[in-house]
Amino acid sequence: MLKYISKRLLRSFLTLFIIMSITFILMRQMPIEGYFQNYDKLSEAQIQNGIRMLGLDKPMPVQLFNFYKNLLKGDLGMSLRYRNNVPVTEILAPKIPVSVRLGVMAILLALILGLPLGTLMARYKGKLPDHLGTAFIVFIQAVPAAVYYLFLQLYGTELLGLGLLFDPDKWTAWILPVFSMSLGNIAYYAMWLRRFMVDQSTKDYVQLAKIKGVSGSKLMFRHIFRNAFVPMVQYLPATFLNTVIGSIYIESLYSIPGMGGLLVDVIKKQDNTMVQGIVLLFATVGVIGLVLGDLLMVVLDPRISFGAKRGNR
Amino acid sequence: MALYRKKAEKLQDSINESILKRMPDSEAFSFAGFDEQEVERSGYSNYSYWRSTLHMFLKNKVAVFLTLIVFLILLFTFIQPYLPNQIDPFLVNNDPKTGLPFRNVKPNDVFWLGTNSIGQDLWANLWSGTRTSLFIGISVACIEAFVGIVVGVLWGYVRKLDFLLTELYNVMDNIPTTIVLILVSYILKPGIYTIILALCLQGWIGMALFIRNQIIIIRDREYNLASRCLGTRTYKIIQKNLIPYLISVIMLRMALTIPAAIGSEVFITYIGLGLPATIPSLGNLINVGRQLMMSPDLRYQLIYPTIILSIVTVSFYVIGNAFSDAADPKNHI
Numbered sequence: 001m002l003k004y005i006s007k008r009l010l011r012s013f014l015t016l017f018i019i020m021s022i023t024f025i026l027m028r029q030m031p032i033e034g035y036f037q038n039y040d041k042l043s044e045a046q047i048q049n050g051i052r053m054l055g056l057d058k059p060m061p062v063q064l065f066n067f068y069k070n071l072l073k074g075d076l077g078m079s080l081r082y083r084n085n086v087p088v089t090e091i092l093a094p095k096i097p098v099s100v101r102l103g104v105m106a107i108l109l110a111l112i113l114g115l116p117l118g119t120l121m122a123r124y125k126g127k128l129p130d131h132l133g134t135a136f137i138v139f140i141q142a143v144p145a146a147v148y149y150l151f152l153q154l155y156g157t158e159l160l161g162l163g164l165l166f167d168p169d170k171w172t173a174w175i176l177p178v179f180s181m182s183l184g185n186i187a188y189y190a191m192w193l194r195r196f197m198v199d200q201s202t203k204d205y206v207q208l209a210k211i212k213g214v215s216g217s218k219l220m221f222r223h224i225f226r227n228a229f230v231p232m233v234q235y236l237p238a239t240f241l242n243t244v245i246g247s248i249y250i251e252s253l254y255s256i257p258g259m260g261g262l263l264v265d266v267i268k269k270q271d272n273t274m275v276q277g278i279v280l281l282f283a284t285v286g287v288i289g290l291v292l293g294d295l296l297m298v299v300l301d302p303r304i305s306f307g308a309k310r311g312n313r
Numbered sequence: 314m315a316l317y318r319k320k321a322e323k324l325q326d327s328i329n330e331s332i333l334k335r336m337p338d339s340e341a342f343s344f345a346g347f348d349e350q351e352v353e354r355s356g357y358s359n360y361s362y363w364r365s366t367l368h369m370f371l372k373n374k375v376a377v378f379l380t381l382i383v384f385l386i387l388l389f390t391f392i393q394p395y396l397p398n399q400i401d402p403f404l405v406n407n408d409p410k411t412g413l414p415f416r417n418v419k420p421n422d423v424f425w426l427g428t429n430s431i432g433q434d435l436w437a438n439l440w441s442g443t444r445t446s447l448f449i450g451i452s453v454a455c456i457e458a459f460v461g462i463v464v465g466v467l468w469g470y471v472r473k474l475d476f477l478l479t480e481l482y483n484v485m486d487n488i489p490t491t492i493v494l495i496l497v498s499y500i501l502k503p504g505i506y507t508i509i510l511a512l513c514l515q516g517w518i519g520m521a522l523f524i525r526n527q528i529i530i531i532r533d534r535e536y537n538l539a540s541r542c543l544g545t546r547t548y549k550i551i552q553k554n555l556i557p558y559l560i561s562v563i564m565l566r567m568a569l570t571i572p573a574a575i576g577s578e579v580f581i582t583y584i585g586l587g588l589p590a591t592i593p594s595l596g597n598l599i600n601v602g603r604q605l606m607m608s609p610d611l612r613y614q615l616i617y618p619t620i621i622l623s624i625v626t627v628s629f630y631v632i633g634n635a636f637s638d639a640a641d642p643k644n645h646i
Contacts, residue, residue: 011483018484026496142630143623144576146583147599150615154606245491252584264584267495279492 001298008294012287019283020071020276024064027272028056034270035081054080054272067276076280077273082266088277092259096281098168099251099258103243105178110185110239117186118193122228123220125198133190140187145246149180149253166254177254181246185239192235196228203227233296240289244282362557362642369639376635379628386625390444393437400434402441402593419610426617429601435614442593443621449505449578449594450571450629453512458567460517465524466551469532478521485518494577498586508587512574520566527559561640568633572626579622595622 033039036050051057070077076088083091121133156176167173200206201224209219247260259278266274371377393399420427426435468478497511540550581587582596590597595618602615638644
């Protein structure tokens with residue numbers, strides 16, 4: 001088990017390393033014009049000077065090496081253009097709690113709404129609740145998120161009487177962003193839980209329980225739900241990724257001062273150090289989601305073992 | 314139990330009836346002659362994979378209806394410019410009286426869905442945009458399927474490649490798609506092909522992994538072993554034995570890629586890195602509509618593109634699922 005975890009963690013670091021290197025190299029392919037606000041008016045010497053100031057004149061491997069050297073010291077560098085010469089960590093520090101709060105609330109809401117929806121659909125398979133739920137899932141999965149986010153914002157803000165600007169101190173301002181962000185995960189949870197519960201309900205042990213006279217709801221929760229919940233854990237990584245992607249969208253839509261909205265901003269401004277900082281954070285969240293998903297599966301279901309291969313199981 | 318007995322009785326009756334109908338007693342109790350052709354006739358089933366698939370698909374009324382709608386929309390995007398009284402989507406329409414452009418004109422006889430904020434006809438823009446978006450979606454689906462199948466087959470068949478590609482997959486699967494999408498479309502010149510490239514860059518590997526897993530499972534099944542012993546060439550085994558087995562899932566993935574690609578175009582245009590505003594696409598139209606959505610009487614500019622977008626994406630989603638159910642031989646009778 002320990003060996004498996006350490007191997008897993010090592011691989012995660014490798015993945016992060018590659019993601020960061022790719023991002024780093026891609027950012028260096030950006031047109032030089034983008035680094036200056038008034039490129040046309042600058043003289044050649046000024047441009048060269050500016051490029052040296054940004055550290056873009058050295059060969060790529062040297063730049064990359066310096067980046068990792070500083071990263072090991074915990075130094076993400078200075079913001080180049082977003083807020084000149086302010087450390088990236090200092091800019092990000094107040095934004096992280098906002099994004100985390102939003103993400104955690106969205107995931108909790110998705111669990112609170114998604115799991116009962118899936119259970120309900122499995123319980124009334126082929127009946128009206130199932131059909132309604134399926135229609136909802138198809139809609140959420142097929143229609144681009146941008147569209148229903150927009151309409152939620154459009155009619156939601158009117159309904160709740162909110163202004164367009166986000167105000168973190170008003171609790172009603174959190175309702176729409178959190179709800180919008182959780183929609184994708186609600187559909188996701190409901191779809192897979194329904195599938196797993198329907199699969200479980202034809203198993204022998206359920207038949208036995210029925211013959212023994214276990215009542216409907218007890219059978220549903222004690223027996224079927226518990227077993228169907230275990231494979232749900234493998235979708236945890238997707239949850240994390242959905243939330244991260246959702247945050248890019250939602251935060252710029254509602255002008256929430258988090259990291260998602262910031263990423264788009266700093267890419268357009270070609271602030272390399274800021275982009276690296278945010279991508280590093282997002283990629284770490286994604287990778288942690290993957291590792292957690294695997295580990296939780298082992299913890300929850302003693303029959304699954306990744307460490308040693310014993311027999312067929 | 315009673316039900317079964319009833320059924321059995323019914324069956325017996327019908328058998329007796331058919332015997333009586335077909336054979337007169339004189340024939341039924343005489344010796345049968347020897348007919349060489351009759352002897353050779355064996356139990357041949359007229360099962361055809363594609364016919365059964367089509368049959369199963371036609372049973373799903375919703376999917377058939379949506380297929381029809383998608384087909385009509387696709388057709389209409391091509392014939393719309395040739396219909397009478399159509400306005401060029403790029404033309405900025407000027408009011409002949411004042412010489413100023415028609416800005417945000419409400420729907421009327423000339424401009425069926427009104428005009429946008431710079432005076433272009435929304436109806437023409439809507440269909441032109443639908444064509445662009447469908448083109449992006451279908452291209453991405455085809456490219457991903459092609460590259461995915463080729464790489465997946467190699468991955469499954471060539472053992473030396475397995476380690477390399479598996480590692481590549483582990484890395485690529487962890488890179489957030491959105492970040493790649495944003496970075497690539499920012500670096501390259503904005504345009505339709507940039508978007509297609511950005512969307513394909515990561516999508517093919519999921520398809521390839523799936524094909525690879527399936528091929529590893531069925532590569533050494535008895536019927537493939539038999540083919541190999543009989544000296545069938547590898548590419549023919551792949552083409553005849555393996556790909557038909559996978560067709561349902563390939564189609565499903567392709568059908569789901571189309572709405573996803575259209576959605577990604579909307580997303581990337583929304584954050585300002587997608588197609589330039591001069592190329593109408595559903596993403597651009599929605600983005601323009603979004604800027605006007607806070608004034609209720611201009612909201613139609615957001616609503617019409619979203620209706621078309623929702624119809625197209627939901628249709629492809631449902632059609633894909635229905636087709637993959639129909640194409641699965643386990644569901645055939």
